Amino acid sequence: MAAHAADTAVTILLVDDERTLREPLVDYLVGQGFVVLEAESAAAARSLLREKKADLALVDIMMPGEDGLSLTRHLIETQNLPTILLTAMGEATDRIVGLEIGADDYVTKPFEPRELVARIRSILRRAGRTAAGDESEDAHYLFEGWRLDPLKQRLTDPQGTVIPISTAEFRMLRAFLDHPRAVLDRDRLLDMVQGREAHLFDRAVDNQVSRLRRKIEDDSKQPHFIQTVRGGGYRFAADVTRVPG
CATH class of the missing domain: 3.40.50.2300 (Response regulator)
Incomplete structure (x- = not known):
């Protein structure tokens, strides 16, 4: 439980x-x-x-x-x-x-x-x-100056620049933002992002995370936000708040 x-x-x-x-x-x-x-x-x-x-x-x-x-x-x-x-x-x-x-x-x-x-x-x-x-259908996600608009699937950096993201990247980011600081294993991420019917595999999660890191991390090789948990999956290591859109 x-x-x-x-x-x-x-x-x-x-x-x-x-x-x-x-x-x-x-x-x-x-x-x-x-x-x-x-x-x-x-x-x-x-x-x-x-x-x-x-x-x-x-x-x-x-x-x-x-x-x-x-x-x-x-x-x-x-x-x-x-x-x-x-x-x-x-x-x-x-x-x-x-x-x-x-x-x-x-x-x-x-x-x-x-x-x-x-x-x-x-x-x-x-x-x-x-x-x-x-009001959460359109409430925006905020984390360290970044903003994600879930209805428009639009990501904005702290300087106000819109960062293009694919639908798959949006789903992955939203999964992390819905579970800040929680360890999410690859199976759980697959279920949240694609559903098991998508017939994806663990490596697909790693690839999505790598692409997302390149969008939001200052250094994707030393990530601040999306951290790898050895033997456990990934964790979004920042506080997240939601505000009306």
Whole structure:
């Protein structure tokens, strides 16, 4: 289990045993301005919530051990936690039961992440919470004088000069900016930047990083921003803030 911080007070608990769904969804939610508490089971979620507080839960219904319906009932009864169920196509009865025990909504896998975020924000508004990520679609990234406009995919250096970057370079840079100072291994970067369906390989990540370093580093051979972590991947070694576009 893990916690992923973002620049907002709204915290989402994500409980799903499928790593291939959970990790990309964590990346997307963090990119939208949420803090994400990640758990692979109901037991892990219960343990996590003994130390941390969430504002809304996303709970997979079908999990090994304690199922999502039991966990949802617990979250509602003990914490009155707004909950969205993550369900498979054939789980209509479970969806009904989930709504009957107090779940606020459900989405059916596979789902569109933007739709899920819209539902999250709607539920938070009804609960009297404001998601600071509401403006994050066009919020610019700032790091040591550099600026990245995510809508225009435009990178500007500290002198105000626009630095041309490809779509692939933009995706790679945004992945780093969404996870400042975190170590990202090559598999995680592939998932965030291209998706596993792209059939890329580790060397492709290294090549993209090399090209990006040439764009933003004073000395690409002694990088300040994108640092290599031996045996671990890469880390963006600077603080990142977001401001309205």
